Amino acid sequence: MVHTDEFKGPEADALPDTATVPAELAALYLCMAPAQLADLRKSKRPDGRAGNGASIIKPVEGGAKDPVLYQLGTLRGFAKTHTAPTAFDTALDSGLPGWVSARLPFFAEREPRIKRGRRVLIGGAWDRADPLREKRFADLAKGRIRFTSLTCAEAAASLWADVASHSALAEKGLALLRRETEAIEAALAATAQLAAASNPDAVA
Incomplete structure (x- = not known):
């Protein structure tokens, strides 16, 4: 989930572009399965092509085992360019x-x-x-x-x-x-x- 302090004032009904969400919610926002999103964020796909997924936003503090987070603005931009x-x-x-x-x-x-x-x-x-x-x-x-x-x-x-x-x-x-x-x-x-x-x- 996201931190509620980010959502106050007149824009509280919509998440700001700076908000970050976990991969499960990011996949839901993009209308795809979490496994599909995980494949898109890879730098290389199994077929050798470069990945073209939304950028990964990781916590400022933490290690490699911390959950992957996505910035909502990045997800919105990705959704606009992938309308299939x-x-x-x-x-x-x-x-x-x-x-x-x-x-x-x-x-x-x-x-x-x-x-x-x-x-x-x-x-x-x-x-x-x-x-x-x-x-x-x-x-x-x-x-x-x-x-x-x-x-x-x-x-x-x-x-x-x-x-x-x-x-x-x-x-x-x-x-x-x-x-x-x-x-x-x-x-x-x-x-x-x-x-x-x-x-x-x-x-x-």
Whole structure:
């Protein structure tokens, strides 16, 4: 997490460029897996090409075993120059298989509202177009909220902090189910037509 003294005043809803975050949060900010970020920060990749990842910011005091930290301004610059679809985007675009199997990060309230209940979801942590993403990332870095990995199917069946956000995700799943249902019904109709053409006496 980050030091809360850095975030006071009118800009408290967004982290400053000078803030540093651990690799786990840096990967989340860039919408990639921690292993992918670790590969990008290497000076040399396995194929011999130079790495082009975000610069590593290490603590002023400490040794080689201290956690790797990234400066948020560096991450923002990296994100602006790397706008290709992320692995999360690919999972969302893969249809029903991705909906039920790909695990994506979601922002969630820190504690369940109901005793022994599930945490309440707030939004998709991978959605770079979300106007509230910077604020939510700041809340995450300050420990006010958390993130959890779920499939979209699991998230759609979870509790959410607001109806609009829940509905936006749920509608994507319902649309996928409608398309799958239509495809199955069309296949059944085609099978019936094939059977009728192959054995017209049976239909009569």
